[in-house]
Amino acid sequence: MYTQWKTLNLRSTGLGKDPVAGCIVADDEWWEEQNKAMPGCIRFRTAPLEYEDQMRIMFESVIVTNETSYVPSGDGNVDVDEHDVVDVEGTNDREAHKAPSSSERRASKRPAPSSPKGKKKKTFRDQCMKHLVDAYELKAQSSKHSATSQVVDHVRDEIGNMLEQVIKDGAEEGSDEHFYATQLLQKKENRDVFITLKTPNGRLNWLRRAWEIRKKH
Template structure:
């Protein structure tokens, strides 16, 4: 039997002592106040049969005030909804990135640019699979290196730049 059922169906311990302590304690809501409500709360009237009958002060509840700069959308209510929204966002992002990755290579400008530059490295005298070719494949991934490489005119200068840049990058 779970612990909560044990306490739910068991009698109170020390019931006589609890009666002595709380016998004279009552809550009438006579002095209860709600922030933002201007109406005066009237005490509850008690009928002859001792059943409380509330006396409402107004028929409508006051509308909630909207905070300045709050979004117009309804906020997400609980942790499960937040996590589900996060999961959906990640799924959509992944789907859009995989969609971009499946585009044909003919439409990929960066891939074409890197391919042309690697051809230029091969024409400069570096064999495919050589150290210089490997350096180029690693360095030309970044746009800033591609921009510098594209400005170089002489093939021997391109190979020297690849070696120097690779060594400088390796030291960091």
């Protein structure tokens, strides 16, 4: 259904949409033409696709519309392996009733090679589902990584701003106070205290004393 809805929207460029129902506004001839090309899509004449946002997340990365590709129709469980197709129309009635020769009779008695147990050929539907699951997991991992990166960058920027303040207060890079700051400000509770201090001397004195307390522990 999502493929049909997406294809209809691509083909309806230049047409309007019902502001209330959200359906494509087109005449009978246009809808008849689309329904011939995609049987069943006429349902979208009176109602848009439900849960479009959720379906877009699941299918967008693997979807193929009728505008860009042709996919043969058929049962969802059709085997993908094209070598499994068997031609059964090459015989006629006379050949069907032909008596088997002695060599054919011997061959028919041989046991057919057994297929490995536990192995099931992947169907077209199985492969589609795997693509959907992989795409969803990739999107979830990407979102999680993006959120984590934002948190890390925020902390780094906060520490960087505080170290700049230490330098402005008179503690140059390489000084004892600047080194104390690089160690102490890694902890959130120290940053929370540092940001409340109002004067340069107050901040530098706090760094010295906090460092002395840390060494004792």
